[in-house]
Amino acid sequence: MTPHPRKIGFLTFGHWQAARGSHTPTAQDALLQTIELAAEAERIGLDGAFLRVHHFGKNLSAPFPLLSAMAARTRRIELGTAVIDMCYENPLAMAEEAAIADLISGGRLQLGLSRGSPEPAYHGYEAFGYHAQDGKTIADLAREKTEQFRAAIQGAGVVPADAGNRPSAGLLTVQPQAPGLANRxxxxxxxxxxxxxVGEQGMHLMSSTLLTEDTGVPFGELQAEQIALFRQAWKKAGHAGEPRVSVSRSVLPITSDFDRALFGQDSNRDQVGILDGSRSRFGRSYSGEPDRIAEELRQDPAVQAADTLLLTVPNQLGVEYNSRMLQTIARHIAPALDWRPAAEALTRV
Incomplete structure (x- = not known):
């Protein structure tokens, strides 16, 4: 059993493309529809709206202006990222932007960070002005930046004040500060x-539909093992409280001929391949009749071990389609996972 109440949110890459059937032909369409879908998710009773950040592609990139706009249109749901590639970030600028978005939201920001995943650009972070020092990897670079970011949002002094063309004794902090953000x-x-x-560092754990390792066991079992090791490390490190864990799943209920034409041929099984030189395992999709999906998710050990389930949405199908899909999941699938919608949504959905 998870130590936290079950939460369910959606995760969007915010793709756009002027292709046949796309409801997001432009970047503006993708951005505005992401805001609308967040509002719809709150109306339905879901718990979160999360953004996947990529660069140099037709998808969501700089997240904080969008998160602030989502915050202004909602009042209850968590808003976050899953994830931000820290290799591209200036830690102090990011600390300012994150604090502003969190204050606008009233403390609802949940920020997922990482060393990133394959991008369309070759060493794209170098175009942003960042380079791994000799002898260090991009993973080292991402972790160093994360350490600076976390220190800044906890109020660590950064730079001395100017005391008449000489440095003062005290150090100035990044402003504004957002109380509680460091714990999210x-x-x-x-x-x-x-x-x-991650457990040793005292951060919460996000695990997606991709693991860059493979032991031959089904994806859900390998991910559940990952979650158990995280919780053990958190406890051993002596961090206060209970950590949170999210997993992502592609859940595509089929309730119409249109759904069947789109997703009826999905393989619904794990895939194994080589990514960045490593044998990797990609999690299966869950497509089919809602009652069958509900039972299959109940049998997924990682879904059962996590407190938060992020549903990846096919955003190019538009707000109306995705809202209907999320509502189907909320009504017919999520209750089997011991999830209940927010009380205020029960009379509206």
Missing amino acids: IWWGAGTRDTATW
């Missing part, structure tokens, strides 16, 4: 070793 930082881990490191 997550890390996207792709391996069991990284999950152990």
